[in-house]
Amino acid sequence: MNAIEVRAVTKDFGKLAVLKGINLDVKQGEIFTLLGANGAGKSTLINILTTLSQPQSGTVSLMGLDPTKAGNHVRELISLNAQTATLDGEFTGAENLRLIAQLRGIKDQKVEIAAIATRLDLTGFLNRKVKTYSGGMRRRLDIAMSLIGDPQIVFLDEPTTGVDPQNRLALWRSIREIRDAGKTVFLTTQYLDEADALSDHIAFIHDGVIVKHGTPEEIKQRVTTTYTLQVAPNDKDAADQTLTTNGIDYTQGEHGISLTATNATKALTTLLSAQITIEHYDRDEADLESVFLNVTNREAANENA
Amino acid sequence: MKTPKQLGVLTGRIIRQNLTNADTIITVIAMPIFILLFFVYVMGGNIATAGGSGSAAYLRYALPGFLLLTMAMGSAYTSMRINLDRTSGFLDRLHSLPIPRWVILGSHVLASVIFMLIAEVAVFLVGLLMGYRTNATISSTLMFIGLSILFGLGITLLAIPFSLKADNAASAGGFSYVLLMLLFVSSALMPTKGMAKPVQIFADYQPMTPIVNTARGLLDQATAVGQHTGIVAFVWLIGGILVFALLSYRVYVRMFLTR
Structure with missing residues (x-):
């Protein structure tokens, strides 16, 4: 009840x-x-x-x-x-x-x-x-x-x-x-x-x-949790090509490939299927402050649009 | 049985707040006593009343007015207490408790009238020590007590809208200066006939003069107060109570029950 x-x-x-x-x-x-x-x-x-x-x-x-x-x-x-x-x-x-x-x-x-x-x-x-x-x-x-x-x-x-x-x-x-x-x-x-x-x-x-x-976990995960994976240096170009070919959004950052919660699993399985060596895989959990800022900024942007 | 107990608990809280607060005691009890002493022993000998001149005659004339003045000074603290409860959020806490809504402000009203009567008794006792003697009968004494209760109730109900609306406690009590001004420009402290003509007209027709004259007549049977004066005083008191009660209720409903 x-x-x-x-x-x-x-x-x-x-x-x-x-x-x-x-x-x-x-x-x-x-x-x-x-x-x-x-x-x-x-x-x-x-x-x-x-x-x-x-x-x-x-x-x-x-x-x-x-x-x-x-x-x-x-x-x-x-x-x-x-x-x-x-x-x-x-x-x-x-x-x-x-x-x-x-x-x-x-x-x-x-x-x-x-x-x-x-x-x-x-x-x-x-x-x-x-x-x-x-x-x-x-x-x-x-x-x-x-x-x-x-x-x-x-x-x-x-x-x-x-x-x-x-x-x-x-x-x-x-x-x-x-x-x-x-x-x-x-x-x-x-x-x-x-x-x-x-x-x-x-x-x-x-x-x-x-x-x-x-x-709290759901909210943090749903909004801004990011996943970072690093591939072997030799596989970097192949990884870029594989992700692009399969239509998976990603950004190439300083620490590796950044993915959102919605496409992280698909990216991981696709890269593994393509025989690309993944050296490191990490989950960067957002804190509530970033969720809060994310939510309020997005609402403010919607109001101004 | 729960509601009367809740009313008693909240009323007791406010009376205790008043009786344990030095500032309240000084302003509501000590200050009127000081003003009484000053008027009787410094100025009283120079003021001629129907009973003659001299301090004793003045005390006999003015004490009833001082008693009402004491109650009026107490109304400032009624307003401040309600305002403090509102601004501190205590009224919200009470409104979120299982207490009938009327009990919340009702306790303030009851406590205010009781505290005014306590202050009035204190000033009356000082008057007795100074030599005031009443020749009131039992019935006129009871009528005087009734008049005091009506007067205290009226000015308490007048205090409520100010107390609820004021931004802070300091400004909540400001309205009481109007009450004090009305008492000063009335027959409370001196006869009106020596006043400048326009002031005298105002003094004779404003509500405080018949109320004070009635109080004086009830405490001192030798003072001739016409039945007409008593009726006018009663009409002013009851009319004021009804008007201020309605006003207080409307402000309270708008601020707390329909927000």
């Missing part, structure tokens, strides 16, 4: 179309990351999914419930961690956690708060006022507040923005633990390495449209 289903969702702000027909499926128990530049529509989509906003058209379903019809039931199942930590600085960490526990009607508040504080390494700081917390601790407390009440879907809107590397790694561990506990995590981030490290599935949103989605 999908935790989240989004079908043909649009959202306008006046004449500005922010979401232009979004379709998404997020499986239960996975970390799903929505990647996109500022203004791409990430927060607008999160607002719709967390019942803060309504779509112009299209449908949304969370754990089988329509938030426009069963808003309070949906809110029982989700939690939102916004871009900025929403804490009371004058209160202690424990008091901040207790506030959410009371609002969610948790019966055994002490036990739940203690368990969540342990998971997020906050136990030693719970009785300190939040205004004395570091940025990373504030973020961890904010996420801890989101976990009160055992929500099935946790929305994390850029949770590591402005967090130092050490705390960032600690937050990554916590996010994985949420997934490992069977919860669904819907993450947005500006950091491509973060999406790569954490996500089970990724979607790129650009100008209100999902332009690419899949697992």
